[in-house]
Amino acid sequence: TDGEVVSVVGFAPLGDPIEFAVRGYRISLRSTEAQRILVEPVSD
Structure with missing residues (x-):
C-alpha cells in the first residue's frame, strides 16, 4: 500500500x-522478492 512505513528488522545469517x-x-x-518493492527513505 502506498504511504506505509516499512522498517528493516534484520537479516538471516546468510543474508x-x-x-x-x-x-x-x-x-x-x-532478497529477490524484496528487490521488487519500491521504497523511499523518510526522515524521523
Missing part, C-alpha cells in the same frame, strides 16, 4: 531472507 516490519506485522521476504 536471505530479510525481515521487515510493516503495519504492526513482521514479514520475511527473500
Whole structure:
C-alpha cells in the first residue's frame, strides 16, 4: 500500500531472507522478492 512505513528488522545469517516490519506485522521476504518493492527513505 502506498504511504506505509516499512522498517528493516534484520537479516538471516546468510543474508536471505530479510525481515521487515510493516503495519504492526513482521514479514520475511527473500532478497529477490524484496528487490521488487519500491521504497523511499523518510526522515524521523
